[in-house]
Structures are given as C-alpha cells and as structure tokens.
Amino acid sequence: MNPAEGNINREDPNRKIGLGANYRAMAGGPEGMGAVARRFVGDVQAAMRMPTYNLPVIESVRIHYPGPLSDANVAGSFGAQINPLGANANTPPAGATSVESTFAEPGKFQTHVLILAIGFQLEPDPMMFTAKCNAWTAPTTGALSPISPDMFNSTVDGNFTSGVSGGAAAPLGLASGQKFLPAELEWGWWAERAFFHMSRAYNLVWQFGNRTLIARESLRYTAHIPSSGQEGAASSSEVDIQAFLRGTNQYYQGTLGSNLIAVPIDRVRVGDMTLTTSGAGSSVFRPSRAYETVGVTTGGIGLRSILGKNAEFRRLSFPLLFKPGVPIGLRADVSDSNEQAAMQAWFSATQGLGGTIPADFTAFSNINAGSGVTGTATIGAEPSLDNPVAPQGITTFSDRVIFKGGTFKITVCLKGYELTDDQASMLSDPTVRQALASNCGCSTQ
Numbered sequence: 001m002n003p004a005e006g007n008i009n010r011e012d013p014n015r016k017i018g019l020g021a022n023y024r025a026m027a028g029g030p031e032g033m034g035a036v037a038r039r040f041v042g043d044v045q046a047a048m049r050m051p052t053y054n055l056p057v058i059e060s061v062r063i064h065y066p067g068p069l070s071d072a073n074v075a076g077s078f079g080a081q082i083n084p085l086g087a088n089a090n091t092p093p094a095g096a097t098s099v100e101s102t103f104a105e106p107g108k109f110q111t112h113v114l115i116l117a118i119g120f121q122l123e124p125d126p127m128m129f130t131a132k133c134n135a136w137t138a139p140t141t142g143a144l145s146p147i148s149p150d151m152f153n154s155t156v157d158g159n160f161t162s163g164v165s166g167g168a169a170a171p172l173g174l175a176s177g178q179k180f181l182p183a184e185l186e187w188g189w190w191a192e193r194a195f196f197h198m199s200r201a202y203n204l205v206w207q208f209g210n211r212t213l214i215a216r217e218s219l220r221y222t223a224h225i226p227s228s229g230q231e232g233a234a235s236s237s238e239v240d241i242q243a244f245l246r247g248t249n250q251y252y253q254g255t256l257g258s259n260l261i262a263v264p265i266d267r268v269r270v271g272d273m274t275l276t277t278s279g280a281g282s283s284v285f286r287p288s289r290a291y292e293t294v295g296v297t298t299g300g301i302g303l304r305s306i307l308g309k310n311a312e313f314r315r316l317s318f319p320l321l322f323k324p325g326v327p328i329g330l331r332a333d334v335s336d337s338n339e340q341a342a343m344q345a346w347f348s349a350t351q352g353l354g355g356t357i358p359a360d361f362t363a364f365s366n367i368n369a370g371s372g373v374t375g376t377a378t379i380g381a382e383p384s385l386d387n388p389v390a391p392q393g394i395t396t397f398s399d400r401v402i403f404k405g406g407t408f409k410i411t412v413c414l415k416g417y418e419l420t421d422d423q424a425s426m427l428s429d430p431t432v433r434q435a436l437a438s439n440c441g442c443s444t445q
Contacts, residue, residue, distance in 0.1 A: 015056045016418050042428055044114065044319075047417055052117050052313050055357065059109065060413040061085055062117075063102040064122045068190070068349040068404040069095035070357065072284035078344055082108075082202060083331040085410040107327050115320045117313040117415035118330065120204065120222045122195040125188035125406030129296040133176040135183035135358070135401035137263045138253055144181050146170040149267040149285050150187070154371040154395045171282050181360070185262055185399035187244060187296075191408035194346035199223045199341035202332035214320065219332050224310045238293040248405040256349050256357045262403045271385045272392045284385060313415055321419075330412065351402060359402045369399035 047055075061084045076094025085107040089099040104110055134148045151243065152172065174180055181417035199220035206214035245262050252258035274282075322328065334340050345352030351359040362369055373379060375393025385392045 015058065016420055016423075017398040026173065027106050028382060034047050034220050040423060043420075047114065048116065048319055050116075052311070052315050052415065055116055055313075056416040056417070058113055058115070058416050058418060059102045059413050060411065061087055061088055061103065061106075062409055062411040063093060063096050064098045064100070065095060065408050066097045066255065067248070067407060068256075069347055070349055071344075071348055071352070071354060074344045074347045078198070078340075078347060080334050082410070083196075083227075083408055085328055085330055091328075104156060105331075109322055109324050109326070109328070111324050112419040113322045113324075113414075113416055114419065115322060115414050115416040117315045118222070119411065119413040119415070120332075121224050121312065121409075121411040122198070123226055123409040123411065123412070124191040124195060125237070125408065126151060127187060127190040127296050127298055127406070128192070129187050129294050130189075130238070131185040131244070131294040132185070132291060133183050133185050133245065133262045133264055134265075135179065135260045135360075135403075135405075136263045137178040137180075138249075138259055144173070146174055147267055147285060148263050149269050150288075150291065151269045151283075152183075152264050153272070153283050154397050171294070178259060181399065181401050181404060182397055183262055183358075185241070185245065185248060185403045185405055187404075188406035188444075189212055190346050190372045190404050191406060192266065194343045195225065195408075195424070197222070197339045197343035198332075199344065201334055201343050202335045203335045205329075205331055205333045207329040207331075208326075214329075226312065227367065235297065237296055239296045240293050242292070244405055248403050251394075251405075252349075252358060252403065258357045260358055260401060262401075265416065272394070273385045274390055274392070307315075313413065319416070328414070330414075333367075349404060358404075360399055361402075362399045367398055368395065369442070371395050372398045425435060 044288075062255045063084055065077075073095030073234050077096065085094075085103075086104050087099045087101065088091055089101050090160060092099045114254060117411050132150065149172075172180060200218065203216055208214055222436040241264060245264060249261040253261060262281040266287060267411050268288040268290065268291075269283050269285055341352070349357045349359065351361065353361055360369065372395060375381065377393055378390045380394045380396075381391040382394055384392045
C-alpha cells in the first residue's frame, strides 16, 4: 500500500523514464548509440519538467502511532534521530502499532531510481478539542458510575483527601480507596503541538557515504501538515465525547497500563447546603447533559501556516540517480535539545514529568497535588443555599489529570522514476553520465 497513491503497480510504465522505452532497440539508425544517449538524456529532461503532482511516488513509509507514548517509547522513537525510511514493517519503532512500507528492504531501492522530489509529512488527528471530565479508578468488574460533577468539594463531597475516598458514604458514591479527580481530555492538538517543536528540533539530513551531505537544514523547511479541512477555514461543530472517551480509556488501560479512566461529567454543582449533623456543608448537584458534547475544530489548529505552507512534496533543485542496494540516508537529526524536550513532553503520556500514567500535575512544581487550602467560614467561603444563609468553606483540588487522545502518523515519500535494466546499463557509459550532469544537473549516487 502506498500512503500517497494507493495500490502500486510496479509494471506501470508511467513509473519509468521514457515510459519504459527500450533505447537500445533504437540504435539501428545512422547515428547509432549517440542518438540513443541523446534520446535518453532528453527523456530525463522531460521528466524533470513534469509537474510535481504528476510524478509517481516511487517508495514511501508511513509510521502509525496510536496515541501518546510512555516516556521510554518517546525516547526510543524520538531521540537523537528520526529515521522513517529505516523502519521495518515487522518490527515497528517504539510505541508504533504498524508501518506501511513499499520497500522490500528498509531504506534501499531495488532498481536504479531518479529522485525528483521528497516529502516529510506529519499527520495529527484531524479533530481538535479539549473536554472537561473526571478521572476515576478503573473498575475491574461491572460497576455503577459515580456522581461525576463539573466541580466538587475535595474534603466533603468525596469524604476524601488528595483524591482518595475514605468510604462508601461519600456523597459522590465512591467506594473506599477509589480515586476521583478533576481531569481533561486533550484530543489531537497535543500531537500538532509536538510536531511544531519537532520541526524546529531536528535538521533534515540527507547523507550519502561517509562524507557527502546532499542536504542539511532545519526540518521546518520541508515538513508538511496535510490539510484535513476546507482550505482557509475550520469548523467548530459539536460532537459527542462518548466514543472518544471509550477509545482513550481502552488505550490508556490496555496499552499504557493506567489504573485511572476518564468519565464524562453528568452533574452541575449549584451550591452547598448544611446537610450533615456536624454542620459541614455538602454540595448540591443537578443532573445535566451539558458536557456530553464539545466544540471541535476540524482541520488542525494552524500548524500548516506556521510551517510556511510547505508543499506536500518538496521538489529537488537537482535530480538524484540512486543505485539499487544503496542506503538512501534521508533522516532527521536533532539540532536543538530544548525544542526536542518540548516535543517529547507533548508526545508523552506523563507530559514528560515521569511517574505513573496518566499525567497528574499542578500549575507549578512547588504547588502540592491534592487538596488546596482548607476552606473555612472565612477562607474560600461561599454562601450556602440554607435559610438563613450560612458561609461554607470550599476546598478544591490543585492538580488536574490529563488524558491525551487521537492518533498521529509520520510519512516519508520519494517521487521520481525508475529506470529499466536497459536504461541503467547506459549509466556505465561516461558520455551518458556527463550528458546527464551537464544537461540535466543530475547527481549520480
């Protein structure tokens, strides 16, 4: 499968210079092989004038990542080098689920190839949104869903401290020892943010042999984000979040080993009342379906424009003739460790902070997770719904649990033409090689 053009027919003559013409069969004229060489060079010149979108994709590799990665897998896939052309379909890179590759042997051609354009494509999920939700200890058997409000008192509503329940009598219906914390589901945009930093953290390096560099420049001049929406516009439609939450929970629990799941919000807090004999206030909730849908942006958050609207394929300033069996050597090498660290944090399921998955953190390293300052009649007080009104201290959580959803892909493609065996044998003629270099600007690798 070719990620860019579908099924490949390797016998399609459009993939070959001169539509696969047998030049030596033309050598019977009065000019002999000289005319054959000129015809071959002329066809190479014609191929170079071909619009990029009409050029066939010769080889391509697409790596599929199912979502955010563990810190170990982030380091394995996005370390000092990113080398999609070297990816093996039988052993995908760290954290990847699969590799689509047209190569019989990773990173090497099987025939002589004239490369005219390259593509380094970064593909985030086409939908972007952030949904408020709550994090709950994943039940191991069938269980009733707890009360899941948009806001709750950390010491009274849950009868728990630091997000851990102290008993089944808690107003949220939590069992003893269960965690329940405010959370958010970030869908899609975190990968696009990571790609932004990737394009600046790496140089696109094209190396041939030990000392020859065909290219070495910032990846941002080549990287491309394919458009997933109408050009110049993006929708802000409402979508329901049930399927997004279920898929994220399955991935976090089954692949990342999380013991927390994200649950949708089904209640809205309207205030508090003095409902206990001790006089401490408890929150009052009303059922709500307001959080079942969320506004979604389709088509990305603008990274394509940030990358300077790079084309899907970058046309080479001079074509390259590659021999079969020679490693292509096109990869990305890290050049900015600060940008790399930012990229790794957004790819990471822990936000690069380490520890357990999902990420659970506060706005600053010296702010403690769990309950904030304890509410009293004078600290964090709000008027109750009682008559007469009584001030009630509200204690909230300082930390948030962050779930990341959506897939992302990295694709590298090479556009150009294959040479027939007859055409390839002509390259042994120094006159033909000189004509290709002088008339076409070809570099033979």
